[in-house]
Amino acid sequence: MRKRLKNLQTRRMKKSKTFELKPFGKLSRGYLHHSTYFINIQHGAIRSSKTISSIVRWLKFIKTHHYDNFLMTGNTQTSLYRNVLKPMMAILDGLGISYDFRENKYIEIEGNICWLMGFNHEGMAGRIPGVTLGGWYADEVNTYPKTLVDLALDRLSEENSQAFWTLNPDNPYHYIYSEYIENEEKKSNEMVKVWNYTIWDNPNLSEQYIERTIARYPKGTLNYKRKILGLAAVAEGVIYSKFTEGLNTFDHTCPEYEDIKYDKYVLSTDYGPASVSVVGLFGIIKKLDGNEYHLLAEFYYDVNDPKNNGVQLSDKELVDGAIKLLTYHGKILKLAKWYTPHDAASLRAEIKKHKYRGKPIPQKPYTPDVLNDIQEIHTLFANSRFKISKECVNSIAQAQTYAWDEKARNQGEEKPLKTKNNDHCPDMWRAAILGTRSIVDNPFTESEDTYESYQME
Numbered sequence: 001m002r003k004r005l006k007n008l009q010t011r012r013m014k015k016s017k018t019f020e021l022k023p024f025g026k027l028s029r030g031y032l033h034h035s036t037y038f039i040n041i042q043h044g045a046i047r048s049s050k051t052i053s054s055i056v057r058w059l060k061f062i063k064t065h066h067y068d069n070f071l072m073t074g075n076t077q078t079s080l081y082r083n084v085l086k087p088m089m090a091i092l093d094g095l096g097i098s099y100d101f102r103e104n105k106y107i108e109i110e111g112n113i114c115w116l117m118g119f120n121h122e123g124m125a126g127r128i129p130g131v132t133l134g135g136w137y138a139d140e141v142n143t144y145p146k147t148l149v150d151l152a153l154d155r156l157s158e159e160n161s162q163a164f165w166t167l168n169p170d171n172p173y174h175y176i177y178s179e180y181i182e183n184e185e186k187k188s189n190e191m192v193k194v195w196n197y198t199i200w201d202n203p204n205l206s207e208q209y210i211e212r213t214i215a216r217y218p219k220g221t222l223n224y225k226r227k228i229l230g231l232a233a234v235a236e237g238v239i240y241s242k243f244t245e246g247l248n249t250f251d252h253t254c255p256e257y258e259d260i261k262y263d264k265y266v267l268s269t270d271y272g273p274a275s276v277s278v279v280g281l282f283g284i285i286k287k288l289d290g291n292e293y294h295l296l297a298e299f300y301y302d303v304n305d306p307k308n309n310g311v312q313l314s315d316k317e318l319v320d321g322a323i324k325l326l327t328y329h330g331k332i333l334k335l336a337k338w339y340t341p342h343d344a345a346s347l348r349a350e351i352k353k354h355k356y357r358g359k360p361i362p363q364k365p366y367t368p369d370v371l372n373d374i375q376e377i378h379t380l381f382a383n384s385r386f387k388i389s390k391e392c393v394n395s396i397a398q399a400q401t402y403a404w405d406e407k408a409r410n411q412g413e414e415k416p417l418k419t420k421n422n423d424h425c426p427d428m429w430r431a432a433i434l435g436t437r438s439i440v441d442n443p444f445t446e447s448e449d450t451y452e453s454y455q456m457e
């Protein structure tokens with residue numbers, strides 16, 4: 001497809017405030033002149049001019065590229081609009097360049113179409129324009145599933161097609177670091193070029209703003225490393241440092257996950273009648289080289305959540321909530337086992353009173369082996385064998401905040417920190433993962449059930 005005639009009828013939406021471009025800092029100037037690689041990545045500190053310089057580069061790129069179809073993506077359409085399109089239109093207005101912006105569809109600038117997409121879940125794969133793309137602008141690229149990044153790169157088949165990515169610092173184990181930013185092979189064969197910003201790289205920020213920001217994020221903190229120095233970092237003491245959103249989470253509506261046939265479903269519990277109780281529904285895929293565990297849904301009750309007015313959950317309500325999980329997006333699941341904490345006798349007594357699909361509920365107590373369990377789960381995260389559905393917001397949050405008790409550590413004891421709300425979900429996961437394994441390893445562990453009922457069905 002050749003470029004369309006430039007005298008197309010163009011239409012502006014509401015005129016945005018114009019943006020007065022001022023001189024960039026040295027790093028951005030280098031980027032503007034030398035971002036000629038296949039993938040050009042700007043990452044680093046907050047407010048460091050990654051976006052403005054990427055927009056200027058992008059406008060020049062689409063204007064001079066021989067092709068007329070391009071892709072612009074953000075985490076969502078809204079964040080793409082807020083972070084990129086709004087300042088881009090203000091810059092265009094300032095330059096007196098007309099454009100035609102069709103919300104959530106495309107923006108056409110001098111005959112060049114930029115398709116607009118939110119890229120935060122794999123379900124968008126089928127919607128990537130079925131055309132060759134001359135270029136791809138990706139905002140917050142670290143928030144996209146890996147499959148979408150690969151698919152969009154596949155589309156850049158035009159000669160001299162290029163990608164321009166921006167991101168703020170993330171967990172160093174994120175695939176964007178291992179596969180691109182830190183990938184020496186790709187960098188040395190000129191596939192990838194990286195520009196890393198600190199807050200001081202933007203001369204258009206006032207001294208006052210920089211000082212105020214540093215005061216908010218003091219030296220030595222995770223935020224200082226990420227927001228001021230612009231470096232990838234994990235919070236010191238975080239237990240599941242390898243947990244990465246995107247790699248260890250999934251969207252159940254994606255065909256890839258919707259159609260999974262699980263070998264076994266189990267429930268797992270952390271029980272705290274006076275604080276937080278949580279039950280998780282796990283789907284387990286049996287594999288010879290190691291099972292995969294997917295946390296599909298969670299039932300989470302926090303007595304201290306203001307909406308619960310300090311009311312405790314009864315054991316019966318907990319059992320009812322757990323049984324509801326077993327109707328999963330319209331499918332009624334077969335329950336292989338419900339794991340309960342070893343010290344939750346009253347809950348077990350309540351479970352015994354209930355039936356599921358006309359039969360007694362198969363249940364089993366689990367006694368944790370804290371350090372060993374953590375080590376096993378850590379490895380599963382690292383190998384992407386434990387994934388959490390995006391619907392399980394509490395588990396996703398706690399995967400990132402479950403931390404070592406540093407005080408105890410300094411006294412030579414290794415144990416997780418007990419804070420109000422960071423360990424309930426990690427405690428809940430353990431039995432579903434380790435419990436199902438020990439069954440296979442050791443059929444004669446104490447139990448009120450028969451060995452046969454533990455086998456993978």
Ligand SMILES: Nc1ncnc2c1ncn2[C@@H]1O[C@H](COP(=O)(O)OP(=O)(O)OP(=O)(O)O)[C@@H](O)[C@H]1O
Pocket residue numbers: 020021022023024044045046047048049050051052053168202204205
């Ligand atoms: N060339 C420029 N001319 C005028 N102002 C600029 C320029 N570059 C950056 N700025 C100013 O600095 C601010 C931050 O720039 P930008 O939004 O590009 O940073 P960023 O690195 O993308 O920040 P974040 O990580 O928060 O998204 C802009 O809102 C703008 O006010």
Ligand SMILES: [Mg+2]
Pocket residue numbers: 050051052083166
């Ligand atoms: Mg930005």
